Amino acid sequence: MIHFVRILAVTLLAATPLRAEIDIQPVETDASFSAWLVEERSIPFVAIEVVFPGGAVLDTEDRLGATSLMTELLSEGAGDLDSQAFAAAVEATAGSVRFDAGRDSVSLRIRALTENRDEVLELARMALTDPRFDETALHRVRAQTIASLERDARNPNTIASQTFNELAFAGHPYARPTEGTPETVSALSRDDILTAHRTALTRDRVLVGAAGDISAEDLGQLLDDLLGDLPEATVDLPDHAAFTAPGGITVVEHPGPQSVVAFGHAGIRRDDPDFMAAFVMNEIFGGGRFGTRLMRELRETRGLTYGIGTSVATAQHGDSFQGRLSTDNSRVGEVVALLRSEWEWLAEGGITQADLERVQTYLTGAYPLRFDGNASIAGILASMQFQGFDIDYVNVRNDLVRALTLEDIHRVAGRMIDPEALHFVIVGQPQGLDDLGF
């Protein structure tokens, strides 16, 4: 039989955090592209992630969804290869060339075996700089996109996100749907796709992370070949969005047993000296895993939901502090009241020294676990550059977490957390909202 005391003893001994032993090399190419590389030669393949900042925010108001549809079409034929021939060529290498458009960027993820790396990279280059955008492919992918948007339009989670964004970032591109609407996408022509291609993928807005079986020199040459033919950027990125939603409740009627509740208020900018304190505060409060205050209060103690998460949603051009859960329609009133009182708990300095120390141990211990393979590492390297971190951030990040004091946490909670400012978007058939005094 194991004794409780013994478990406790091992716990204390094990509290020294692991160091992230990640050696990141900066790479500057002849054509002046830069990249971060982790050389890892034990498995014969490389993962490369290329991020083009910009993304769907570059769409004009009447061409919403153009960047997203253009990005889908990049894998639909290039050079002298049509859609089928291009896909077959990539499959024959067993590599992968994947494009993805988001609100703030377009990304390209490449995975290539060492034995045929050049072939995979040539296919990626063709897709990036010489896509065909055939009318047949445009017709087919546009129909698929519209079908997917129509599904989204009946999905309570998508409705909640879109409604929240419209209220939170009124007048800014962040208020608009990243993939457009069925109406805007139906109207997109091949010329619109060509314009989006010219706008979204440019040589002066590009970031690269790579990990695996490749030298800095080979990576440099490869990137010059891959990116060298891209044009310069011509369209400016948007200004920073103000958070515009006032405190209150917005209900969107939707059939189903549950309501989706999305809630939040203004957040914090990445360059704010209190950003790290806000991040750590949220990890204690609602950071989307077990052991947070909100999971304990709403799930463990009361069984109100399968899960609740909040996040410091700081993005390139706007920020919020927001969260989400689903709950039975009959319990929405109770949930909203409870969330407001939890917000008060947080604003009034509810977090204790013990809470802080526990999360510091967790965060510093868990950090190295992220670097668990070439594909994850390439993604992290690109994302760190996208978020504006220094190359030695991985080595100092745990020190920054450890340096935070309870005073820092309470200060940022006092600045940022405001129960009165919370806006709730509720998608479903909620009950019990009348007694809340909104």
Added chain:
Amino acid sequence: MAHRALLPMLAFCVTLLTLAASPLQAAEPGVHGSEPQGFTLENGLQVVVIEDRRAPVATQMLWYKVGAADESPGQSGIAHYLEHLMFKATDNMAQGEFSAVVEANGGRDNAFTSWDYTGYFQRVAADRLELMMQMEADRMGNLRVDLSDWLPERSVILEERSQVLESRPERVFAEQVRATLFQNHPYGIPIIGWRHEMEQLDERAATDFYKAHYAPNNAILIVAGDVSAADVRDMAARHYGQIPANPDVRTAARPLEPPHFAERRLVMRDGRVAQPFLNRVYMAPVRRAGDQAEAAAYQMLAALLGGSAQTSVLERKLTHERGVALSAWAGYSGNARDHGTFSLGVTPTNETTLEDAEAALDEVLAEFIETGVDSDQFERVQMQIRAAAIYELDDAAARARSIGADLSIGLTLEDSLGWLDALLAVTPDEVIAAARALDRRRSVTGWLMGDEG
């Protein structure tokens, strides 16, 4: 939310690479260590160690060879409910302490339930592995279920059913199709349970299920990461080795499926459905210990019919050439102890009816059987299988998952490590034979539609 989540077993589009199991050859010694090592403790606990020395990290997974298909009639959902309750208290640890200790050590933990198995895992710095074993061994025998835990947790699983299933018509539809396919085997009952039965589950049902099934001789331990087999053997003996085998716990036979003689069809209408689609499901063989050839042919068939959005047979013919589909798919699920399934599906374009789409699907399948396998496509799929043996070395935790799942359904470590070879040994003729065996007269076809039309 991934916590205490269900493992989705019947994915619509099972791609080949995600099912690929293990490397073809041993990696270079000293880089990833050697091939996975397997051994069994005296109390019957099976252990497999997968060395990956690149980062000082370890994953522990403990799999019990019991799942939703082992529940008593009227108690659907009890295997999954017990999985949730395993995170509460033991005689030695307070409520919630398990996950709190994992977290205090910078680790992550979670669990999953399937029809055939229930698994628990933690991912931590390698020097914390022994503590994880100590705690996992503790809850193998000392679970304590208090009223203040089981009552709210029952609400949690009901909310989970609402959120991940009832709020999504396509998931409800999949549940209906499966319940129609299996006429006798409990694979037709949802893992999470039928709501009316979940509402009656309680502490006694959970404790009875726990005592009847959780024991070292019904479990498999997989450890992957910066560890040696010798160290894991010592640690496992120290912690799990102290728990006596329970001779009353064994893998019980389930009611098997009788032969089917009728084609069954169902139509589900739901106002939340924006895009109608159809799904056809057939019974199929499973991977069997020492004999995976037949299953491998079905896996190759699924890859050729549906493995690529551009070049696989269904997508090429239905989406690209005939233009009747927005997408089409094929999937094979042979990783099960008793019965496998093979599924085909089509989402028609707005101009195409479900009836016409289904007719086109049948024609394309018949054409495929008639003309045979395209040799270029066959070679591309084989190349991807060979590459999977390299790519999978990048993810030791994924190898732990696939080996654990294989052993949990009764395959051997040798079977698991030989799966890619079995796939490569499949001939085009065997693929066509598998396609011929898909008999519509014994299948289930479901149409999911909106309210209108």
